[in-house]
Amino acid sequence: MASLIVTGISQLVTPRRTGAHRGAEMRDLLVVRNAALVLRDDAIAWMGAHDEWSGEAEEHIDLGGRAVVPGLIDPHTHAVWAGDRLDDFEARCAAVRYEAILASGGGIWHTIRETANASCAELVELALPRVEALIRSGATTIEVKSGYGFSVEAELRMLEAVRELQARVPVQLVPTLLVHIPPTDASEREQYRAMLCSKLIPRVARSGLARAVDIFVEEHAWSAADAEAVLRCAQAHGLGIKLHAEQFHRIGGLELAIALGALSVDHLEACSAEQCKLLGGARTVATILPGVSLHLGLPPAPGRALIDAGAAVAVGTDLNPGSSPLFSISAALAFAVRLNGLTPPEALVACTANAAAALGMESGALIAGRRADFVVVESEDWRNLAYTLGSSAVHQVWASGRRVAG
Ligand code: NIG
Numbered sequence: 001m002a003s004l005i006v007t008g009i010s011q012l013v014t015p016r017r018t019g020a021h022r023g024a025e026m027r028d029l030l031v032v033r034n035a036a037l038v039l040r041d042d043a044i045a046w047m048g049a050h051d052e053w054s055g056e057a058e059e060h061i062d063l064g065g066r067a068v069v070p071g072l073i074d075p076h077t078h079a080v081w082a083g084d085r086l087d088d089f090e091a092r093c094a095a096v097r098y099e100a101i102l103a104s105g106g107g108i109w110h111t112i113r114e115t116a117n118a119s120c121a122e123l124v125e126l127a128l129p130r131v132e133a134l135i136r137s138g139a140t141t142i143e144v145k146s147g148y149g150f151s152v153e154a155e156l157r158m159l160e161a162v163r164e165l166q167a168r169v170p171v172q173l174v175p176t177l178l179v180h181i182p183p184t185d186a187s188e189r190e191q192y193r194a195m196l197c198s199k200l201i202p203r204v205a206r207s208g209l210a211r212a213v214d215i216f217v218e219e220h221a222w223s224a225a226d227a228e229a230v231l232r233c234a235q236a237h238g239l240g241i242k243l244h245a246e247q248f249h250r251i252g253g254l255e256l257a258i259a260l261g262a263l264s265v266d267h268l269e270a271c272s273a274e275q276c277k278l279l280g281g282a283r284t285v286a287t288i289l290p291g292v293s294l295h296l297g298l299p300p301a302p303g304r305a306l307i308d309a310g311a312a313v314a315v316g317t318d319l320n321p322g323s324s325p326l327f328s329i330s331a332a333l334a335f336a337v338r339l340n341g342l343t344p345p346e347a348l349v350a351c352t353a354n355a356a357a358a359l360g361m362e363s364g365a366l367i368a369g370r371r372a373d374f375v376v377v378e379s380e381d382w383r384n385l386a387y388t389l390g391s392s393a394v395h396q397v398w399a400s401g402r403r404v405a406g
C-alpha cells in the first residue's frame, strides 16, 4: 500500500459533530496546529498533531506552513449548458428583469433551445472547463443538474454528459435530474407532468443517471401542487428530492420541501422570518446561493437568520449561464460571509459538512478512514479562504489522495 505523510500543516481544520440536528448535522470547527496527515492510497490513514505521529510512511511532502481544510463541496450547479446569456445580461444591466426575460420566451428558454441543438460530446466539451474551474477553486465534490433538456431525450443526454464527465475529472460529480420549467400552455403542462412521472423519472431511476430530482417552484415555473406530484413520484422511485424555491415569490415551495423531507431547499432569497423558523425545526438543509444575489441583484437569502433559527445552511455556486456565472466555490464561500451574514467558520461548514448533507452524503470532514479530499490554503491561516476576493487563496486541491490542482 502506498503511504504518504503530509507535514508542514499550520492548521488542520475540519467540521466536527456537535450533536444530531434532525438529520443534518450542526458542527463547529476543530483546529489542530502543527499537524500532519497520513494518506494511504485514496484515504486518510491518520491525522493529528505532527509530534504525536510515530509511524513510518513511504513518501513525505512538506506544505511549508499552510492550512488544510476539507475538500469543498458544491451542492448546486447547472454546469452543463450550451450557448450563452450575454444578451440577457446586457438587457438586465439596462433594468429588464430576469423574470420578464423568462416570461417572454428568453432566459432559461433560450438555453433550452441551445442545449437541445448540442450533442452529448459537445455538452461534455463545454462543461469540462467549467468543472475544472470549480476544482481549481477547491471543489472535490460537485453536484451537476440537468434541466435544460425539456424532452426525455434531451434531459437524458444532459445526464449522460454528466456521466461522461465523471470519467474525465478526478473529483466526485453527483448528478441530479432538474425539472426546470413547464410548457407555457396549461393543457400541455398536464401532459408534460404525466410524461415526467410515467417516462423520464422511471428511466432516470432505472439507469442510475441521477441520485435526486430537483424542481423549480416559482410563479413562472411549477406550482407547489405540481411539484408535489413530481417529487412524490421521484420518492416512489427511490430518488432523493430537492427544490429551487422562494427565489422570487413565496408560493409554497419551502413548506413542501419540509413536508416531504427534501434533502435541501435552495435559493431562499425571498424566505421570510417565519419560514426561517420552519427550516430551523426541519431536517431539510437550507442551501443559499450568493452568486445569484450578486448577479441578479436579488436580496441575499437570510443566511444569518436561518442559522440563528437552527437551520443547517449550505452554500453553493449555482453555476449557470443565467442567474449565477460563478465558477468558484471558494468565492461562493467568501460571498456568503459578505452577503448572507455567515461567519467564516459557518461558511466553511456550509461548503463542507452541510453541503454533503444537502446531497445526502456523509462526508465533508477530515476523518481517518474517509477519502482523502482536502484543500491546501495559500497561507498559514485558513480564514484567508473566506477573506480573499478577486484572487484565489487555494494553493492545492487533493482528491482521493492525489493532487488534482495547484
Ligand atoms: O438556480 N432559478 C432557476 N434556475 C436557475 C437559473 C437557470 C438559468 O437562468 O439558466 C437558478 O437560478
Ligand code: FE
Pocket (backbone or CB within 6 Å): 076, 077, 078, 244, 318, 320
Ligand atoms: Fe439553480
